[in-house]
Structures are given as structure tokens and as C-alpha cells.
Amino acid sequence: MRILVLGSGAREHAIITSLLSEDADHEIIAAPGNAGINARVDSVALDPSNGRVVTQYAVDNAVELVIVGPEAPLVAGVADHLQRAGVPVFGPSKKAAQLEGSKAFAKRIMDAAHVPTGRAVRAEKVSDAEEAMAEFGAPYVIKADGLAAGKGVLVTSDREAAQQHAEYWLQHGSVLIEEFLQGQEVSLFFLSDGTNVLPLEPAQDYKRALDGDEGPNTGGMGAYSPLPWLPSDFVDEVEASVALPTVRQLAAEGTPFVGLLYCGLIVTASGVRVIEFNARFGDPETQVVLPRLETPLSELLLAAATGGLGRLTKPRFRDAVAVTVVLASEGYPENPITGRPISGLERALEVEGVTIAHAATALADGSFVATGGRVLSVVATGSSFAEARSRAYEALSRIDLPGSHYRTDIALRVAE
Ligand code: AMP
Numbered sequence: 001m002r003i004l005v006l007g008s009g010a011r012e013h014a015i016i017t018s019l020l021s022e023d024a025d026h027e028i029i030a031a032p033g034n035a036g037i038n039a040r041v042d043s044v045a046l047d048p049s050n051g052r053v054v055t056q057y058a059v060d061n062a063v064e065l066v067i068v069g070p071e072a073p074l075v076a077g078v079a080d081h082l083q084r085a086g087v088p089v090f091g092p093s094k095k096a097a098q099l100e101g102s103k104a105f106a107k108r109i110m111d112a113a114h115v116p117t118g119r120a121v122r123a124e125k126v127s128d129a130e131e132a133m134a135e136f137g138a139p140y141v142i143k144a145d146g147l148a149a150g151k152g153v154l155v156t157s158d159r160e161a162a163q164q165h166a167e168y169w170l171q172h173g174s175v176l177i178e179e180f181l182q183g184q185e186v187s188l189f190f191l192s193d194g195t196n197v198l199p200l201e202p203a204q205d206y207k208r209a210l211d212g213d214e215g216p217n218t219g220g221m222g223a224y225s226p227l228p229w230l231p232s233d234f235v236d237e238v239e240a241s242v243a244l245p246t247v248r249q250l251a252a253e254g255t256p257f258v259g260l261l262y263c264g265l266i267v268t269a270s271g272v273r274v275i276e277f278n279a280r281f282g283d284p285e286t287q288v289v290l291p292r293l294e295t296p297l298s299e300l301l302l303a304a305a306t307g308g309l310g311r312l313t314k315p316r317f318r319d320a321v322a323v324t325v326v327l328a329s330e331g332y333p334e335n336p337i338t339g340r341p342i343s344g345l346e347r348a349l350e351v352e353g354v355t356i357a358h359a360a361t362a363l364a365d366g367s368f369v370a371t372g373g374r375v376l377s378v379v380a381t382g383s384s385f386a387e388a389r390s391r392a393y394e395a396l397s398r399i400d401l402p403g404s405h406y407r408t409d410i411a412l413r414v415a416e
């Protein structure tokens, strides 16, 4: 199949690695990709958020499936353009992508579909935000309503900091004040064709920058999958109480959701609650979910894009476990320093079970350099979490990027 993958991060690299591992002769094109991706497949330098340009390229090149990696092209309406031209696209329309693009929209859908979530108040003015914070009490959860590149959410017991965060984001639109939910976080992905859903296996992301869940929120510093501590009926329960009602509600409103429904969940003492939806694969969770997937990814995504998920059975997964650790540039997340050289990748790849998904790299004079905050996702599989962890950290010790940092406690809680 000729497949166009939009995006340039480690998630897209992981998706492409999974497609290449299939027993099929796919022709894969990345737009625009990065240095790691472009070493494996062809690439084209087009703006993934420009629907007209992407669609023209797809039509001219007889692309059979477009996979949209990041949220920005979805919120910009790229899938709508492709759909109108009859190109199969894995990724929701602009309207359905509001599930991620607007936290207020997501809350409204959840309320209408009776999906379990925390209480939230939408504030347009500072006085409304103050009132809601007083009502819910500490710790305070303050969220910018629109896309904020991972910077919109603050969870803090510091009333002054909460107030400042609310005031800052109120200059850009509304904010949500939410009830604080306590428990383990789970990321669970469902493929959706607008009517039917199929689950992938759960993963856990580490959102804070530093060991012990200290420091600021980031896009994600590491992940592991599966989650051995979850009850065996967890996925079925989330499918029935969250994924299906959400997809049905969107379909009933005339905005069917075709693509990846990312359920960000907290398992509280009184049951599972949704803290956020995303409209695309998670990063770095994808890097630990896809290496364990046995069912060919292209079959699943094409079926979702063309209304055919009802004909398929649940995706199968290998027995192995997977861990990923993100290598970040000095200063990430506040002010990442970019342009520094990366070395040792070949030696890192010699470690058994290890692959590397590039997140933000370019080639300069034949060598890799870092071009962003999250630079690489080192992925290791193994028969146990202890084994996968030791492989991932051995590989990381062989990589040099001056000033870089990574968490040392990824998957520690499940490695005996
Ligand atoms: P979000 O962008 O909505 O996923 O929020 C980022 C992170 O903030 C989440 O991964 C949680 O760790 C935390 N968070 C968000 N909402 C809540 C909540 N209602 N209660 C507790 N923690 C939350």
C-alpha cells in the first residue's frame, strides 16, 4: 500500500517502524519526517497542516492511506480536505478533533454521553475562576481551553500560582477549573471508524520532567506497556463506559470520529474517570504500544479510515513488555537548547531489543543534531520490565547529547 504519514516526531517514527515491520511491501512517505525517519523512508517537505497541499500531493501520487500523526493538522481540517477528495484518511475531521482541541467541547460531549469525568467549571473571567477554585479547593487544576502545546494545564496547591495561571490563559480564551482526581493514570487508545471501536493495550505515561513525578508537566518523558496492575476487565469497561458512548454521541451530532480516540484516564478509588481526550496517537505511549502489536497496523488503520472496523476482531498483542525513555535537551521543557550534536546511536542500537524513535533530529554535515526539546525516544522490549528497563538504560548510557537529561525511574514501579 502507498501510505503517507503526516508529522515529524517519535510517534510518527514508531508508526512507520510498525508499518515497515509488516509482512507487506508498503511504500511509505513521510511529510515532513525527521532525520531518523528519513533514513528509513522517502520524505516530502510539505506543511502537514496545509489541507490543500497535502490533498493535492495525495491525489497526484495515488496515496491509498493518509495517517495523521499530530493534532495540529487535524484541528486545521486536513482530514476534511482529504475526505472530500476521496482519499482514505486515518484521523478525524476538524469538528470531531475538537474533542482534543477544545476542553470545553470534550466536557460537553462527556456530559451528553454520561461518560465518567471530574466536575469542571468553565471560566471566562477571573472572578469566575476564583469562585470555582474556592468551591473545589486545593489541589487546584487549571486548564487552558484550547490547544496549548502541553503548557495549558497546571495542577498545584499554591493558590497564588493557580490564580496567575488562570489569569494568564484567560487573556487567550476561557479556562476550565476542575476537581482534582487522585489515582494512577492510564492512556488507552481506541481505533474508531465513526461507529465501531477496537481497543489497543493500555500504557502509562510519565508527564513530569523529573524523577519521582517532580518538576513541570511535559509532553511525556517515558512510558511502559502493558499495565500489569490493572483489573482484567479494565479495557472492556472503558470501552463500554467511555469509548463507545463518546463515539456514538459524536456520530449522533453529525460529527463522526474516525481515527484514534486517546482516552486519558485516572483510576480513582470510586472508579475510572476521563481527564482528557486526544484525537491522535499519544507520544510517547505509541512507542510502547505498537512494538507489541501483532496484527498488521496498516490493516487496522485502513479499516478505521474506510468504515470497516466492524469486520475485524480485536488486535492481538505479543506477550513481551515495552519501556520507552525520552532523552530531552538541556532546558526542556522551559527553554530547550537545540542544535547540539548527538553521538553513539549505532552503539545504542546494538543493545538487544532496542529501537530508537527520533523525535526532533536533523542531519548536519552527516551527523545527527537535536532540533527540539524531546529528542529521542529509546524503546526496549523484553520478557520482563526489569529486562526492558535495563536494556533501555544501557542504550541511553551509550548516547551522548551534551546537557541532555532523562528520567531514571520509568517503569520502576512495575519492575521487581
Ligand atoms: P491533561 O493535559 O488534561 O492531560 O493534563 C495534564 C496532566 O495534568 C495529566 O496527565 C494529569 O497528570 C494532570 N491532571 C489533569 N487533570 C487532572 C485532574 N482533574 N486531577 C488530577 N490531575 C489532573
Ligand code: GLY
Binding pocket: 205, 219, 220, 278, 281, 282, 283, 284, 285
Ligand atoms: N503523552 C501525552 C500525549 O500524547 O498527549
